[in-house]
Amino acid sequence: MSGRCPRTRPCAWAGLCVLLVLCWLYVFPASRLPGYEEILDEVSRLGPVWARNRTGIHVYRKLLTDCCDPRRMFAVTKENSPIGKVLWYDGELYHSHTVSNDTYPLFVQDNPLRLPLKKCAVVGNGGVLRHSGCGRDIDDSDFVMRCNLPPLSKEYMEDVGTRTHLVTANPSIIEKRFQSLLWSRRAFVDSMRAYGAGYVYMPAFSMRPGTEPSLRAYYALADASSNLTMLFAHPDFLRSVGKFWKGRGVHARRLSTGLFLVSLALGVCEEVTAYGFWPFAAGPDRRPVSHHYYDNILPYTWFHAMPEEFVQLWRLHTSGTLRMRVGQCPPRDQGGDIKIPQRHSRGTIG
Ligand SMILES: *[C@@H]1O[C@H](CO)[C@@H](O)[C@H](O)[C@H]1NC(C)=O
Ligand SMILES: *[C@@H]1O[C@H](CO)[C@@H](O)[C@H](O)[C@H]1NC(C)=O
Ligand SMILES: *[C@@H]1O[C@H](CO)[C@@H](O)[C@H](O)[C@H]1NC(C)=O
Numbered sequence: 001m002s003g004r005c006p007r008t009r010p011c012a013w014a015g016l017c018v019l020l021v022l023c024w025l026y027v028f029p030a031s032r033l034p035g036y037e038e039i040l041d042e043v044s045r046l047g048p049v050w051a052r053n054r055t056g057i058h059v060y061r062k063l064l065t066d067c068c069d070p071r072r073m074f075a076v077t078k079e080n081s082p083i084g085k086v087l088w089y090d091g092e093l094y095h096s097h098t099v100s101n102d103t104y105p106l107f108v109q110d111n112p113l114r115l116p117l118k119k120c121a122v123v124g125n126g127g128v129l130r131h132s133g134c135g136r137d138i139d140d141s142d143f144v145m146r147c148n149l150p151p152l153s154k155e156y157m158e159d160v161g162t163r164t165h166l167v168t169a170n171p172s173i174i175e176k177r178f179q180s181l182l183w184s185r186r187a188f189v190d191s192m193r194a195y196g197a198g199y200v201y202m203p204a205f206s207m208r209p210g211t212e213p214s215l216r217a218y219y220a221l222a223d224a225s226s227n228l229t230m231l232f233a234h235p236d237f238l239r240s241v242g243k244f245w246k247g248r249g250v251h252a253r254r255l256s257t258g259l260f261l262v263s264l265a266l267g268v269c270e271e272v273t274a275y276g277f278w279p280f281a282a283g284p285d286r287r288p289v290s291h292h293y294y295d296n297i298l299p300y301t302w303f304h305a306m307p308e309e310f311v312q313l314w315r316l317h318t319s320g321t322l323r324m325r326v327g328q329c330p331p332r333d334q335g336g337d338i339k340i341p342q343r344h345s346r347g348t349i350g
Pocket of ligand 2: 083
């Protein structure tokens, strides 16, 4: 009797139902994710206290090195992608680019980052940065990474800083904002001056339509003798980082650029601080926050899994592996942390 079904049909239906529920939970694991109120409680409870966890930092560097080898693989280089090498696009099923005499000269010789990097700042573009006063904090880092060519004009300086060592650029931005560089390239070259002499990091070999705009961006900068250096994200690196986080419960079709950068930073930096990551419509002070620090245009929500990603980052914060700034940065003369507007405020600990 036990374990056997007298009739097969109800059994099949029951099986199907279980399967559907499991699929539902897999796609919408909302029940496992802490929500805004829970996170807010934790922000208040932890207050300004945060202690670096050297074990955690070491563990994550090792995990990321083992899965994804960021030091060697984060960018396409002459060393890891010689002529004839087949690069499989990570955002397409069956599409590849074979490194040729045309593309090989566009790659840097070797990993250009002078490792290990000490203090890294990964700056997301969240509206939570507005009025944060984090600009000086960010600029004090040794290596500043930014996402998707964000505006760095004077009006934002106090909140987001001015220095950039690496900035990502999605090919879709090149298409939308600069007409795929098929017309004038000057607007692009001029706007890129904001990023000084850093690296531009483009996923040129992720989606098929992204390759041409990326190569054009390379030539636009090279022809203008720009001080910027173009790096193409290695599709194997993007794929392996995606797998790494999928194994930790991030069910997105694609990871956000922010989580890629944090993963890179965890792999190559001694200390990581993340700014501007906050996926909720209200801030830690319960005031409404815009989607970006510079606008309030919402993204396609189905594409990325922002709250899931945030929870991963938040866990790393609470374990001391990286530090998240989710409120105001302390004034310069104090060594404190996030300012919590109400409830249990504690003394400031650096
Ligand atoms: C430090 O990190 C390790 C590894 O991630 C973790 O097991 C440990 O609980 C963390 N320590 C604290 C105090 O959170
Ligand atoms: C690539 O170019 C070099 C010299 O520019 C030439 O010797 C070589 O044969 C070319 N290789 C291919 C595969 O075309
Ligand atoms: C590159 O940097 C130098 C020195 O900071 C500056 O004078 C020059 O205008 C820059 N070039 C471009 C194309 O931005």
